[in-house]
Amino acid sequence: MKKIFIIFLTAGILSCGAHQKNPENADPMDYANSITSSELKDHLYIFASDEFEGRDTGEPGQKKAAEYIVNEYQKTGISHPEGMSNYYQTIPSEYFNGKFNDTENVLGFIEGSEKPEEVLVISSHYDHVGVDDEGNIFNGADDGGSGPVGILEIAEAFKKAVEDGYTPKRSILFLHLTGEEKGLLGSKYYTENPVFPLANTVANLNMDMIGRIDEAHAGNDNYVYLIGSDKLSADLHELSEEVNDTYMKMDLDYTYNDPDDPNRFYYRSDHYNFARNNIPVIFYFNGVHDDYHRPTDTVEKISYEALAKRAKLVFLTAWEIVNREDRIVVDKTQ
Structure with a gap:
């Protein structure tokens, strides 16, 4: 009986392995x-509707937005870590010295097939800024809306690949952060209380305001500002450029990547809390517009x-990061 069991067990393992295909x-x-x-x-149109009341940190609208994200992951079949x-x-109110109510980062996860301990975030x-004293709702369609719906679609694309047998070699954490508008607090909390060790976090691709076209690119929907790609890793920067050249051929604008740029956007979104922990980052951004933080x-x-x-x-860059042989090399310091 033992020999028969081993034969069936081996056959089962081989059968499971056959389903997994090489993403390359x-x-x-x-x-x-x-x-x-x-x-x-x-x-x-749902996420930035009045129903979500501007998604202010710790408020009912933010809770509804978090629930929406979770429901979408459950529909797609993507689990949590x-x-x-x-x-x-959950980030307790005590973390904010009682200034804000309890709030939540939302995490979806796909485990890697070969190097599951290495994680791309x-x-x-x-979140956004809520409702003002006059009852005006700040829907935040671009700021705090465009990024998370982008993640939902990216996650769904990876899930489709998994269903076809192309599970990524490294793991992917889809991280929807709260409290950014209060001072990058959700990402600060995550990097202080990481679900996966920061030492095993290979890179962070962060999106914040990716749904509009700024005046400098009027009439051009084929551009994006990249910030931070070369700050810690020449390897990541080169990978990013090669992916774009191969697949998308977008205009990559590095204006705001200049260390002397007075806007200092590199320090103003959630990627920075990863960068300050020596994790290579790319910040994807559409530029400024007059509707920033307005109803x-x-x-x-x-x-x-x-x-x-x-x-x-972002999806294609992530695909290359998680499926290449070697993890991204950190060759610079903050």
Whole structure:
């Protein structure tokens, strides 16, 4: 009986292994193209609606937004990290010295097939600034809306690849951050209380405001500002450039990557808390517009084609990071 059991066990292992295919043999554009402007629009029209009350940190609207993200992951079949009881990393009010209510980072996760301990973090904040004293709702369609719906589509694309047998070699954490508008507090909390060791976090791709077209690129939906790609890793910067050249051929604008740029955007979004822990980062950004932190940052002003292109670029960059033989090399310091 023991010999028969071993034979069946071995056959079962081989059968499971046969289902797993090498992602290097896949065309990632097959999955990138599942990221569509129409699906992004469907998500954002809900996510940046009045129902979510501006998604202010710790307030009911932010809780509804977190629940929406979780429901979408459950529909897609993407789970939370195994060591967590649910999708929420709760940040207690005490962490904010009582200034804000308890709030939550939301985490989706796909485990890698070959190097599961190595983790790529794809992030964006989903909070915004809420409602003012006059009852005006700050919907934050671009700021805090475009990024998280982009992550949902990127996660779904990776899940489709997994269903076809192309599980990424490294793990991917889809990290929706709270409290960014209060001072990058959600990402600060995560990096102080990481679900996966920071030493095993190979890179962070962060999106914040990726749904609009700024004045400098009027009429051009085929650009994105990149910030930080070369700050800690020449390897990451070169990979990013090569992925774009191969698949998307977007105009990569490094204006705000200049150390002397007075806007200092490198220090102003959630990627920075990863960078300050020597984790290589890329910050994807559409530039500034007059609706920033105003009630006029609404869904009808989003360029959904631009949003889709930027989300595809992030997906394709992530695909290369998680499936290449070697992890990203850190060759510079903060």
